Amino acid sequence: MATEIINVTILGAGLMGTGIAQVVAVGGYMVSVYDIAEIILEKSKSTIEKQLNKEVAKSRMTEDNTKNTIERILFTMDLKTAVGNADYIIEAVPENLDLKKKVFSEVDKLAKKNAIFASNTSELSIALLAEATNRKDLVIGTHWFYPPHIMKLIEVVVTPLTSDDTLKTTLSFCKKIGKETVVCKDVPGFITSRAISALITECMRLYDEGVASFEDIDKAMRLGFNHPIGPFQLTDMSGVDVVFHSIESLGKTYGNERFKPSDKMVELIKAGNLGQKTGKGFYDYKKEK
Ligand SMILES: NC(=O)c1ccc[n+]([C@@H]2O[C@H](COP(=O)([O-])OP(=O)(O)OC[C@H]3O[C@@H](n4cnc5c(N)ncnc54)[C@H](O)[C@@H]3O)[C@@H](O)[C@H]2O)c1
Secondary structure (H helix, E strand, C coil): CCCCCCEEEEECCCHHHHHHHHHHHHCCCEEEEECCCHHHHHHHHHHHHHHHHHHHHCCCCCHHHHHHHHHCEEEECCHHHHHCCCCEEEECCCCCHHHHHHHHHHHHHHCCCCCEEEECCCCCCHHHHHHCCCCHHHEEEEECCCCCCCCCEEEEEECCCCCHHHHHHHHHHHHHCCCEEEEEECCCCCCHHHHHHHHHHHHHHHHHCCCCCHHHHHHHHHHHHCCCCCHHHHHHHHCHHHHHHHHHHHHHHHCCCCCCCCHHHHHHHHCCCCEHHHCECCCEHHHHC
């Protein structure tokens, strides 16, 4: 039987944490959002308000509904307040194993003994994160996709020590907030990061070899396979540096023959052209305006 969840905490109010908080609050849960700076929490709150107002404009939510949803979210810099009452805690801090372990270890001391810890890591080992706690059976991966309020999937990652109850509770929670799930073993890159990194690596190889322009490779993936965006557009959207580190890290596990960041990515990073967030990556977004 799944454990009942009432209070959900999100650790890290960045791009993903903010979107996850919105989806969970819209799903009817009480939500606490924790981050390390007031300005980040303020930005997170205003992003959620803007997104929900768009839903009202499209008649997908009422104003009352929006108001109640926002009132269900507490934004705080006090970790004890954030996690003390939580039944389900979702970590969305930067993709750094040591940082995530430190956060899990601290929260382990403050949270209820039966609270479930979920990590939104894209590829790091859930088992290593669980080792930082005294609740290895209650630790699981829930890998969301950007933007969380649009993307249907949550990839659920289980370690050999994740309990059946933790998995059942997680699957039922994901369903209640309107998401589809896939369940995957705890291997580096899971299903999705491993598969998309293979596609990106091969497409970048095609480009490095001068076989085609990156625009045409993107077009081939969009129109030939119905991908909503091409791999170069996706890299720009996620951040050239983020994709570089992800492919490099998978290369360490599975070998450079399979996963090797392209030379062009190295050049872009050196020039500070990290994709949409800096206005230029493979594509030039300043030109488009
Ligand atoms: N960006 C994506 O498309 C995407 C998609 C799926 C998964 N992820 C994963 O989600 C996680 C977060 O990514 P993001 O893109 O939201 O990053 P982000 O940099 O936008 O947000 C991270 C937030 O964590 C906060 N933070 C840093 N140290 C903290 C601490 N000790 N306690 C609490 N908060 C802390 C930062 O202030 C920041 O607001 C990463 O593990 C990433 O791999 C990202």
